[in-house]
Amino acid sequence: MTTNLIDIQNSDVIMATSNMAENHPVGFQWVMKAKERGAKLIHVDPRYTRTSAAADMHVPLRSGTNIVFFGGLIRYAIEKNLYFKDYVVHYTNASFLIDPEFKTPTDLDGLFTGFDPAKKSYDRSTWKYQVDGEGNPKRDLTLRDPNSVFQLLRRHYGRYTLEMVEKVCGIPRAKFEEMAQLYCSTSGPEKTGSITYALNLTQHTNGVENIRSLCMLQLLLGNIGRPGGGVVALRGHANVQGATDLELLYHELPGYLAMPLRDPHPDLKTYLEKETPKGGFWTNKPKFMISLLKAFYGDAATKDNEFGYQWLPKRASADAYSHQHIFADMYAGKIKGFFADGQNPAVGGPNAKLARAAMQRLDWLVVVDIFLTETAEVWKTPGTETKDVKTEVFFIPAAPAAEKDGSLTNTMRLIQWHEKAVDPPGDVQTDAQFICTLAHRLQKMYANSKKERDKGFRAANFTYGAKPDHPEMVEVLKEINGVATEEITDKEGKVLYKKGQPINSFAQLSDEGKTTSGCWIYTGVTVESPDGTLVNKAASRKPADDKDYLGHGWGFAWPANRRILYNRASADLAGKPWSEKKKLIWWDPKAPGAKPEDKPGKWVGLDVPDFNAFLAPDAKNGDKPFIMRTDLVGGFFGPLNDGPFPEHYEPIESPTRNLLSKQQSNPVAKIWKVPDQKNELAPVGSKDYPYVITTYRLTEHHLSGVMSRYLPMLAELHYAHFAEISHELAKELGIANGDMVTVSSPRGKIHVKAMVTSRLTPFKIDGKTVHQIGVPWHWGWKGVDQLPGSKGDITNDLSATVGDPNVYIQETKAFVCNVKKGVV
């Protein structure tokens, strides 16, 4: 997230688009604190939940219509002149001029310029700025040029009228208008608003564009980088942020560096040329990449061998290897061995039936987990002939956090260290022990290999501390942070770092191999004190106080302990806070400069500047806060694979035609073709599957249930797996509260209890009644035997293998189903 949970208290209006009260209850206290200070809470959710109960307004919308919702707000803010003009003109690309050949779905009936129907992708050559003779983007600060991003934006969302919002989302016009007025009141210098999101926006075939539309609204109202503003991304696992930063993801290397592709990245030089932008902080990318290669391959990585670049695998294609690709390819027999480490795809991923069938085709499966999951026991899947499953399975019991040292990065980029309280029992291993032991054994097997391809692996170090099988986690964190590989001196010959000393700042990483860094954004988390001892800042535990409400002394937030990103935007062009009430950092012209001989002046305030601390507001680029972007401004126009502006398309499975254009669903969405009817899809408006279904989580359970279904304290809190069904639909189907019902989709069916509730109500979509049901997805066939309600059918047997075209996330928040009374 761009901000910090603590700072939500400074919001004037909070729009929760996720169910924060139930899914992030302890974080929700800051929303309640803001409310105590007079803030308003809007809850946008198809269901009435505990978040709605705390809200001033609950705005239900049909699942899968988020872009119409945000598009409607963008249009409202522009047409009512409620946007924060100074912020928009100077801190965003609204004033930039776009190639006149570029056309939007307004002109092309749902498509952007350059669509190739055969390839199902866009030629993006017109999606670009007009540039002057020196290559700088042309701008019109009056925002009147018809080719300006602002005018294109206005025209694009001109179609997202109040009537359209009512027809597509099912939100009555008066209610939407009241909500829009309230949220747009956060525009301008004196007020700010924050918007939360979670999987409600991501799990769609336009997941990335959903989030972009939220960000665009925040830019329009001037709500990024300011106290009480921000994009509040609420993540679901204790370390889903850290696992993303350290890149357990197919498409990147630690620190958000692209995983090399065969065709565009044949060698390091080409890779760096293509991947390093001409402007913004990413111009430092060669330092980060080369430091990473040094961290992986150590002394074997040298200038002469491209720092070992050729040892890295190169992807054959960008459309390969993602989570959903894994199970489609595994089912096709392409994948032979599989390591499931603390993840339970037999329950937790989309199209779980396909995932289980795929795993049953493996030669071997290794599972490391705290409990025996459905994935570990995939050969015991109900209905499976066990003897037919030829997969060998290895299960290693794993240690929970309380039994090991290490750090976790929370949803606000805060790295926090936890201590080992006890040794793990029996043969339980930490994941680190397992990984290092496996690496050591493999290195022994490859010890005599003369092959070039094995050299990198053989050179990689997996020993941290004195005992090879008990790696010291702080030593690993130090490698992630980065150290000097040789003595580093400044221009005058003064020693900055001795060999082996941790680097203090990513700005000091080297593109010549003089530093390592396993993940550049974490640099600064470990430093050396003057007496030579290692200081682990993730373990800092100074509480917040009146002087430091953001708590900079607690843990370490990447990057560089900055708590609110893009915080230069909290000040105006001249470097003064937009308002006294909303001050965060500002330019102090009298503060001493970087060196005694420099001109005075420095950014100071309540947070670490997310900006060059000594770059004066009137210096070149001193007025451009969005330092990670090539053009240094916030992007309304920002090419993704499905378009530079978010456009509404219906979910792949939908009860209705797209009312905005002829283009029914995302034209570039990924739809996997899987044999044996393993991924059948319902047609638009299917009579067999007439209801919208959304899936979600509960406070008392955790994700696929591995960390809750086996714990009596949690497993007893829900007495059965259930589906939430409105009174109206229940009446139509003759279902009473507590009845067993069958919920089916073209992929599978589940049997659950009916929870007939007023929390869901039918929508009027284009004049027709559309019912939506909600089903949580924590259950599987395992749990506590004495608590039968801890076990239940697998909700993800209903969902499909379809994906967003940018990141391949599935569409589990909006698809279609049927509901029948009884077990049928």
Place this chain on the structure above:
Amino acid sequence: MSLSRRDFLKFSSTTAAGVAAGTTTIDLAPVEAAATTLKLTEAKAFAGVCPYCAVGCGQLIYAKGDKIIDIEGNPDTPHTLGRLCPKGAATIQLSNNPLRPTKALYRAAGSDRWEEKPLEWMHEQIAKRYYDTREKHFIEKEKDKDGNVVTVNRLETIASLGSACIDNEECYLLSKLNRTLGIVYHEHQARV
């Protein structure tokens, strides 16, 4: 970590408030007092972080010898102020749980049962599977779209999934292992 006098006072006042609220129903004072005394006099407190959602609530883990006796919220944590949700409050049962396997298990092809195996044997067998699969299917070079032969050093027959539930250091080690072996099917929960 050790508890300061300030922490001690904070815990005492929390307990007192709990007792006062409890008087209308059952008087839990003696039980709470005994539990608190045990925690403060005999247990050692460790700094923990809640392993459930990504709010990252600070915890205090009290251990006596090799057993965890209590886990509660750490009131010093600036963004959570000592609070825990039902999941966070149940963290202790991740460790103290009779359903938790503590032995390594092996299931042979086609078998209908698990067999307990020594760790040593498991490590050896798993390494062998990795090695054999890698040796059999490794792609060292292939043609790019223009027909030029390029080094790709890729292994497409082993996939790795997980985890958002392990520590940063472990994530890094797994990235390092998979990438240096050539593994490209490399994912975790953040994708879904």
